[in-house]
Amino acid sequence: MKHFILIIAGLVFGSELNASENIDNCPNKHSEMIGGYNAPARIQLKNGYNTFLTFTFLYMQALENGLSPAISNPSGAQYYPNASGSYLNLSRKYKPGFRIGIGHSFDHDDWDVCAKYTRFYQTSRLNSTAPAGGSLISLWLSTQNQGFSNSVSSRWNLSMDILDLELGRAAFSSPKLVFRPFFGIRAMWIDQDYLVNYYDLLSSKVGGVFSSKAISNNVCDSWSVGPRFGFDTEWRLGKGVRLFGDFGASLAYSNFDVFHKETNSENTLPSIQIKSDPSNLRPNVGLSLGLGWGDFLKKERYHLDFSAGYEIQTFWNQNEMNNLGRFAGFTFGGGGANLSIHGLGMRLKFEF
Secondary structure (H helix, E strand, O other), X not given: OHHHHHHHHHHHHHHHHHHHHHHHXXXXXXXXXXXXXXXXXXXXXXXXXXXXXXXXXXXXXXXXXXXXXXXXXXOOOOOOOOOOOOEOOOEOOOEEEEEEEEEEEOOOOOOEEEEEEEEEEEEEEEEEEOXXXXXXXXXXXXXXXXXXXXXXXXXXXXXXXXXXXXXEOOEEEEOOEEEEEEEEEEEEEEEEEEEEEEEEEEEOOOOOOEEEEEEEEEEEEEEEEEEEEEEEEEEEEEOOEEEEEEEEEEEEEEEEEEEXXXXXXXXXXXXXXXXXXOEEEEEEEEEEEEEEEEEEEOOOOEEEEEEEEEEEEEEEEEEHHHHHOOOOOEOOOOOOEEEEEEEEEEEEEEEO
């Protein structure tokens, strides 16, 4: 019995010692294991520079709330009653713009970096006359100068210059789905001016003073800078065809220079001029959806890609001209209004 116990104890001790030696000599210890990751999805060229150029043609429409110059009143030169009046709105047509970009893909973990510049300018106008026997109630004049006009003309100029710098990595989430998260910096310069002319204006607040032309001149210039992040997706259908869906968001520090001035031809109305320079954090987001196709050229030395889709971008509280009018003594205004641009984007990308 004593010999049997000694034999069992020796077997147990030997097995533990052997297991300990195997663990120490194992080449797959935690510190030496290779972690899994998604395979890179960047375009692989033969003898290429891993550099790409992009050009995007934009055909878009700009929309912004708070720009109605007047309210029609078929009942006459009065505020009330106004049973069938309506706000007058600018004629906003689609205008061309463009976006250019340059980027490079690195061997370091297959990262890529790119810079993009977007330019979009638009001018919108309105010319309207009062309904027969009625009037137009002026909205972009102070309460001292507000009144009823026979006709109105307005012009809104918008200029947008946007610069984006991105660092991202495209990888396969599945054999046919590519996901590219990115982050970077966005800088924006958005300038607006809004001119409204009221003709044959009868003021309702200064003893019925008449003016052949009253002018409301408004300017809102801004610059913004802040971090940006988002993701691009590709849903590959085969033969180089793909669906895409891209999203980006930014929270930017924005600084504004806002100006409002009122004059009239006869100098019979009080001249008014006010300024403001607010600054705050303002978000903006963008989304694009569409279809694309790409293929190699010259025995995979180059790659050409074409895509087209719908694009929309929204910039929160960009209309500080309207926000300026929220103070006592002004009839227009009601808080900053959002600015949006939307429409068609067609991109050509060349990699070499």
